[in-house]
Amino acid sequence: xxxxxxxxxxxxxxxxxxxxxxxxxxxxxxxxxxxxxxxxxxxxxxxxxxxxxxxxxxxxxxxxxxxxxxxxxxxxxxxxxxxxxxxxxxxxxxxxxxxxxxxxxxxxxxxxxxxxxxxxxxxxxxxxxxxxxxxxxxxxxxxxxxxxxxxxxxxxxxxxxxxxxxxxxxxxxxxxxxxxxxxxxxxxxxxxxxxxxxxxxxxxxxxxxxxxxxxxxxxxxxxxxxxxxxxxxxxxxxxxxxxxxxxxxxxxxxxxxxxxxxxxxxxxxxxxxxxxxxxxxxxxxxxxxxxxxxxxxxxxxxxxxxxxxxxxxxxxxxxxxxxxxxxxxxxxxxxxxxxxxxxxxxxxxxxxxxxxxxxxxxxxxxxxxxxxxxxxxxxxxxxxxxxxxxxxxxxxxxx
Numbered sequence: 515x516x517x518x519x520x521x522x523x524x525x526x527x528x529x530x531x532x533x534x535x536x537x538x539x540x541x542x543x544x545x546x547x548x549x550x551x552x553x554x555x556x557x558x559x560x561x562x563x564x565x566x567x568x569x570x571x572x573x574x575x576x577x578x579x580x581x582x583x584x585x586x587x588x589x590x591x592x593x594x595x596x597x598x599x600x601x602x603x604x605x606x607x608x609x610x611x612x613x614x615x616x617x618x619x620x621x622x623x624x625x626x627x628x629x630x631x632x633x634x635x636x637x638x639x640x641x642x643x644x645x646x647x648x649x650x651x652x653x654x655x656x657x658x659x660x661x662x663x664x665x666x667x668x669x670x671x672x673x674x675x676x677x678x679x680x681x682x683x684x685x686x687x688x689x690x691x692x693x694x695x696x697x698x699x700x701x702x703x704x705x706x707x708x709x710x711x712x713x714x715x716x717x718x719x720x721x722x723x724x725x726x727x728x729x730x731x732x733x734x735x736x737x738x739x740x741x742x743x744x745x746x747x748x749x750x751x752x753x754x755x756x757x758x759x760x761x762x763x764x765x766x767x768x769x770x771x772x773x774x775x776x777x778x779x780x781x782x783x784x785x786x787x788x789x790x791x792x793x794x795x796x797x798x799x800x801x802x803x804x805x806x807x808x809x810x811x812x813x814x815x816x817x818x819x820x821x822x823x824x825x826x827x828x829x830x831x832x833x834x835x836x837x838x839x840x841x842x843x844x845x846x847x848x849x850x851x852x853x854x855x856x857x858x859x860x861x862x863x864x865x866x867x868x869x870x871x872x873x874x875x876x877x878x879x880x881x882x883x884x885x886x887x888x889x890x891x892x893x894x895x896x897x898x899x900x901x902x903x904x905x906x907x908x909x910x911x912x913x
Contacts, residue, residue, distance in 0.1 A: 541582040544845055546570065546612045546835075547605025548586065549625035550639065554593025555749075558777060558821045559617040562639040562658075562828025563588075565820070566614065568811055569832035579836055580843065591616060595624050602628030602636075611845045612637060612835055617659075617824050619643035619650070620690050626651045635847045637835060640793070640827040642771075643691055644908040647874030654847050656854060656869065658831035659793070659824075660879030661908050662692050662770075663699030664899040666745070668791045668881050669768045670703035672897050673741060677766060677789075680708070683732055683739035684715035685725075685754065687746035696770045697745040698910050703901040714739060720750030729761045741765050747772035752781040759785065774884065775822035776891070784889045791881035792823035793864050795893040800882055802896070808863060823882075830862040865898075877903055 550560040570584045578584060587608040589601035598616065602625030605613055613629035616622035617640040629636035630652035637655070638646045642662035647655055673679040684700065687693045701711040714735045716728045732739060742758060744751060744767050751773050758767065759782060769790040779785060794805040796819055808829060813819055820826070837860060839845055841853035854874075859866035865880035883894040 541578065543583045543585040544579055544611050544839070545609045546584060546586050546614060546832075547608060547610025548588045548614045549591060549598065549601035549605050549628075550588075550614065550616050551593045551621070552588070552590040554591075556591070556593040556616055556618065556621050558775065559772070559824050560639060561821055561825040562617060562831065563614070564816060565808075565812065565825050565828035566639075566832045567828075568808075568815060569829045569836075573832070573836055579839055580845075591621070591625065593621065595621060598622065599624035599628055601625055606632045606634060610634060614639060614831065615641075617641060617827070618690070618692060619646050620692070622646065623651055626655050630654060633847055635835075635850055637831055639831060640824045642875075643695060644873065644875045645691075648872060649909065654851050656834070656851075656874040658827045658834060660876035660899070661699070661903065662695035663702065663903055663908060663910075664876070664879045665771050665791050665881070666696040666699030666701070666743075667703035667901040667903070668879075668883075668897050668899045669743065669789070670700045670707060671900055672791075672883055673766070673768055673789075674704070674707045677741070679741040679766065679768075681714070681737045681739055682712045682741045682743050682768070683735055684712050684743045685728065685732075685745070686715065686717045687720050687744075687750055687754070688717050689720040689750070690747075692772065693745040693747070693770065695910060697743065698907070699901075699903070700743055700745070700768075702903065702907055706901050712743070718746075718750070718754065720746060722750065723753070725754050725757055729757060729763070732758075732763065733761070739763075739765055742767045744769045744773070746770065748775070748778035749781075752778040755785065755788070756782045771823065771881075774824075774891075777821060779886070779889055782889075786887045786889075788886040789894070790884055791897065792884050793826050793881070794823050795882050795884060795891070796820040796823050796825065797891050797893070799893045801893060802882075804863060826864060830864045830867070833862045834860070834867060872905070873908070875908070877908065 589604035591598040615625040626636040638657040640659035646657040838854040842849035
């Protein structure tokens, strides 16, 4: 992450290496530890670390947090749950005041649980499961994103109201909890809009090499689907999309945020009629100028664009943590948590954020609806989720 000082110090920063304090820094530093995936299949979703580095650099350039420099330590989870726990313990042993964990509940929880055992605040880059909080990992744990159900709800609302979709076919990848929550949110919103959940549905697993049987059932569905809801992530989501299009099914595909990015599009050349919500467009065309300005900073620092929109959450995570520390006037974990729980529509890069003592995840979120047309990503419009989600629905439980 960042330094408190000059460009010569900043140049020394390396992803995976600890920050070195400048000689004249006489205040005890605030240590942020990143127990995230630097390697493996999760790594593209954990690039929020780079955005967080920009936020830390900006804070340090203004004198630090509470007048103290922020320094960073890193440990690679290698996209493995067991290694994730070791990475969490590693950054704690290196003195982390805040433990930042992977952008997924399943993969980030092991490191967050180590932070909870040590009495440290943990913040996921962008886990979209309410269990990354009070009722799951513990009361000192937060996430810098909205519940995955809001993605599905936003897709349902937008497709129903703006695309005239009436007969969606739901295809759920059951490999992780995130996918289940996206589809669950779609069902909740669709029922609110149309009076009933979609009846046409099927499942697969991310590692399945073929969904031929599911496609056969899709083609035989009555009435014929006018959209396919794909709750998945790459590479399995890309494989499914390729097979759907190869089978001649050209109806709109409504996908999860995890399908953002160019890294998988080569598998489906010239893909069109594909839609998904994101935290913000990373292609320089977001309707919010603040996101486009941030992208210029990112590109100037890293000589590349973010791989996908979850990267943006890293910047907003540091905004949230810094605001909580400033309000608490302390890095004491309980004081920081209590301060964050008072936030009501706190402005951030990704829109207003709120927390309560019961929920450390967003229950309303402002997305950018994206399209893929001719193999190119393009922003369509902003969409804030409208369907209220009960606490039970956020945990996918019956009332």
